Amino acid sequence: MSSKRIVIKLGTSTITAGSAKISYPGLIDLARQVSILRQMGYEVIIISSGAIAAGRQILAQKDLPRQIPAKQMLAAIGQSKLMGIYTQIFGMYDLIVGQVLLTKDDLLDRRRYLNARNTLNALLSYRVIPIINENDTVATEEIRFGDNDNLSALVTNVLEADLLVLLTDQDGLYTSDPRSDPQARMISEVATEHIPEDLWQAAGGSVSGLGTGGMHTKLSAADLARKSGATVFIANGNTPDIIIKIVNGAARGTKFLPSNSTLESRKRYMLAGVQASTGILYIDPGAEKAIKKGGSLLPVGLVKIAGSFERGDIVRVRSAKLQEIAIGITNYSSDDLERIQGKNSTLIEDIVGYSYGDEVIHHNNMMLV
Known part of the structure; x- marks a missing residue:
């Protein structure tokens, strides 16, 4: 098996x-x-x-x-x-x-x-x-x-x-x-x-x-x-x-x-949770391209954060043209993302004092819409 x-x-x-x-x-x-x-x-x-x-x-x-x-x-x-x-x-x-x-x-x-x-x-x-x-x-x-x-x-x-x-x-x-x-x-x-x-x-x-x-x-x-x-x-x-x-x-x-399937179970969870979500992440074209190829969202690709949310919440991901391209489970709160947006992942711990990983949203916890 x-x-x-x-x-x-x-x-x-x-x-x-x-x-x-x-x-x-x-x-x-x-x-x-x-x-x-x-x-x-x-x-x-x-x-x-x-x-x-x-x-x-x-x-x-x-x-x-x-x-x-x-x-x-x-x-x-x-x-x-x-x-x-x-x-x-x-x-x-x-x-x-x-x-x-x-x-x-x-x-x-x-x-x-x-x-x-x-x-x-x-x-x-x-x-x-x-x-x-x-x-x-x-x-x-x-x-x-x-x-x-x-x-x-x-x-x-x-x-x-x-x-x-x-x-x-x-x-x-x-x-x-x-x-x-x-x-x-x-x-x-x-x-x-x-x-x-x-x-x-x-x-x-x-x-x-x-x-x-x-x-x-x-x-x-x-x-x-x-x-x-x-x-x-x-x-x-x-x-x-x-x-x-x-x-x-x-x-x-x-x-x-x-x-x-494990994937279907995760999708259902995210689709149900996004209905109550107020968090939106706006990303640059490079991050959009990476996500559409199956990559994770890194802080360097963030250009704007809207709404208030905590680590583990489900958020929407939108392109520079305001198109919604994905939903996912964020590793960081909105307050943390305001501080690390546009920064290299290696600087996360220096900026916020801890790290939950290099990714804002890992590709395993993201779904294209």
């Missing part, structure tokens, strides 16, 4: 191998598979549950407390333990990992969304494997993702990943619960634009009791991720070489085909 950026979500039942403790053999095998993927040219992002399970293991607590502060306490204890394990095990394969903790607010607020995306892209550019988890120690019910399945789908969207792998303790999505119905049949592929209602009804809750998500949350995550152009695969995390098999097209599980 052609996927080059893969998000792997590990549920608690996978990390613990169904036990009450973190499974070192399981994580060693995961690191081995990730090492192989890296050698094959893939970028890998891991969404990891298990912080609370690690905290329970340290305190030798058999039962999961119901109170939120107690769960947050366990997460605070377990998160550092879990990251220590990842650092040690992945280091055996000369892989460097970096911890990223998120809450829903981080991906709903536009500025924090951009900061999270830039941080994750920076980690990947330095060949660091992001280990992402919900920030349980500070999250309240109002800012929780609720489960890491949902988080994995949002990260897939943020990073425009090609593939999301949801590893669980079942082989895939079944027509009914295989643990209670011997006639249950596994669904090998979902290719329709909308997930059929009978599959939603068939997806039950968490059975293992180890994590917060169940098959229904995985179905919701798959539905969200495929709308952003990703292929999604639900499979058993305890199957040998499961991730390698998925990449090679030889895995047992449930495959969800994208319902949109």
Whole structure:
């Protein structure tokens, strides 16, 4: 397959191998598979549950407390333990990992969304494997993702990943619960634009009791991720070489085909957002020519900025003849662009004190109209 950026979500039942403790053999095998993927040219992002399970293991607590502060306490204890394990095990394969903790607010607020995306892209550019988890120690019910399945789908969207792998303790999505119905049949592929209602009804809750998500949350995550152009695969995390098999097209599980292309998803976002946009960038003929050839918009090509907008907003791009030629997502606010318009990109940091890149609008975030 052609996927080059893969998000792997590990549920608690996978990390613990169904036990009450973190499974070192399981994580060693995961690191081995990730090492192989890296050698094959893939970028890998891991969404990891298990912080609370690690905290329970340290305190030798058999039962999961119901109170939120107690769960947050366990997460605070377990998160550092879990990251220590990842650092040690992945280091055996000369892989460097970096911890990223998120809450829903981080991906709903536009500025924090951009900061999270830039941080994750920076980690990947330095060949660091992001280990992402919900920030349980500070999250309240109002800012929780609720489960890491949902988080994995949002990260897939943020990073425009090609593939999301949801590893669980079942082989895939079944027509009914295989643990209670011997006639249950596994669904090998979902290719329709909308997930059929009978599959939603068939997806039950968490059975293992180890994590917060169940098959229904995985179905919701798959539905969200495929709308952003990703292929999604639900499979058993305890199957040998499961991730390698998925990449090679030889895995047992449930495959969800994208319902949109990544480009189409981005276009829809920009077209919807530009309706409320007041920002307009006027450019010189040289910049217009570069954009029409597929290039990015640089500050040297800016001649005028109209309207007030922030970094991450959608703006219109117009030529010297006042013709609208493109829309795009700006890397800089209107105030910053007033200061750097007409300047060489190498001067951005000297002028505004920081840099979000050489481009005013990167060509990946621009659409000709």
